[in-house]
Amino acid sequence: MDMRRLRYFAELAKDLHFTHAAKRLNIAQPALSQQVRVLEREVGARLIERGPGACTLTPVGAIVAAEAALLIAQVDDARERIAAAVRGQGGRIRLAYTRSARGGRVDALVERFRAQHSRVEVIPETGWHAPNVAGLLAGRYDAAFVRPPLDDPGIAWRLVDTEELRLALPAGHRLARLRRVSREAVAGEPAVMWPRENGPGMFDRIVAQVWPAGGFNLVRYEPDDEQLLRAVAAGGVVAAVPEGRARALRVPGVVLRRFTPPVPTVDIGLAWNKRTVTPTVRRLLAILDEL
DSSP: OOOHHHHHHHHHHHHOHHHHHHHHHHHHHHHHHHHHHHHHHHHTOOOOOOOOOEEEHHHHHHHHHHHHHHHHHHHHHHHHHHHHHHHOOOOOEEEEETTTTHHHHHHHHHHHHHOOOOOOOEEEEEEHHHHHEEEEEHOOOSEEEEOOOOTTTTTTEEEEEEEEEEEETTTTTTTOSSSSHHHHHTTOOOEEEEEEGHHHHHHHHHHHSSSSSSEEEEEEESSHHHHHHHHHHTSSSSSSHHHHHHHHHHHTTEEEEESSSSEEEEEEEEEEEOOOOOOOHHHHHHHHOOO
């Protein structure tokens, strides 16, 4: 349906007076009557019962008037957000966090963005790397925190932070007595990991750095880092986890140990769709440059 006709009808529905509504709309009364008749043909039902002294809404007309008012408010609100974004004063950003990275520079970046652009509505979600990338490509997100490497040509990204990987061990494990653990000592140890499809690049990077000579003995999958660390606490398995996430969760019964050099690391990046970069994303990237 034509938004202009819906606006005309919503205005008429306010007092059901064609002359008054036409004056408020700054159009001639016959033109308003014609537009209402066209809308009735589009809907396929009468919207107005016209009487000698006044007119009333039909049951269908009452529904159309209510829905039209809602649609008009949404459209006007969207236009204002877009205009504010263009002016650099407002708008919104749909931002996806990755489950394996909160705190540190990630939160510092978002908090500074909120402070500098308080009129921008931040709509956050949390997911794994792979769904976040899919959301960027589908247009569900404007920007997303991801775990590089990325191989999709439609996605651009910029480095936010690099974290050291730590070895999570049960408190009574024989390797827990060491300050640093070698790759040779970890080879063959039963390990727990999240499914590779959650973040293929990060998964492969962890395995390549911690088990470079083989010996990756994967015996258990868990859906996220918290459940992974709880599996470690229960005994029988070890895990390689980003330091920030492991310390933030602080699962009892788990000790964290550093690896011997070269220290294994993983990156956290901010990604966006190359074809749909928005003004709010550009402002977020500008703050990342400051940091």
